[in-house]
Amino acid sequence: MSDSASQDPLLLRRLLRARDRMDALSHEDWPVSRLAAVSGVSEAHFARSFRQAFGVPPHRYLLTRRIERAKALLRDSDLAVTAIAFETGWNSLGTFGRTFRDVTGESPGEFRARERAIAQPLDRVPACYLSAAHRPDLTIAVSEKRRLETDDRGAGTQTMEVP
Numbered sequence: 001m002s003d004s005a006s007q008d009p010l011l012l013r014r015l016l017r018a019r020d021r022m023d024a025l026s027h028e029d030w031p032v033s034r035l036a037a038v039s040g041v042s043e044a045h046f047a048r049s050f051r052q053a054f055g056v057p058p059h060r061y062l063l064t065r066r067i068e069r070a071k072a073l074l075r076d077s078d079l080a081v082t083a084i085a086f087e088t089g090w091n092s093l094g095t096f097g098r099t100f101r102d103v104t105g106e107s108p109g110e111f112r113a114r115e116r117a118i119a120q121p122l123d124r125v126p127a128c129y130l131s132a133a134h135r136p137d138l139t140i141a142v143s144e145k146r147r148l149e150t151d152d153r154g155a156g157t158q159t160m161e162v163p
Helices: 009-024 032-039 043-054 056-076 079-086 093-105 108-118 127-133 142-155
Strands: none
Touching: 009 032, 009 056, 009 127, 032 056, 032 127, 032 142, 043 056, 056 079, 056 108, 079 093, 079 108, 093 108
8 A cells, every 4th residue: 555544444345345346256347437446435535545555546456457367377387368368358359458568568478478487396385476476567557658659659769668
């Protein structure tokens, strides 16, 4: 949590309740209205408080969870990329593939191939550490990255690297 020390403990518990629901059901749609209802606060107050408490807006937090889950399925299962896209909450394979590439820098297929080539024995590392290590770092929105890349390419300058 980023600036949660200044927030009301009751509000933080309500925000955690919403975040826990997103974690448990990240494949579902979580508009701010639904999250606010889970938290028992207004939509504007929820969105502002969530960002203050966790350092990212609710949609970006959910996107992080979905990418994290997709990476785990690509790495640890033989499910088809299409099945993984739908299982992790995307409504189209194209959106999943584009977002995955924007966030990770490689396509889902490239990610799977690279992870399988590495295949290091990680069974001694606690799962919580592995999850944290593989969590995408979304400090700006994917659409902002895309816009910055387009602006840079149009100006003939260097393009921004996508992490």
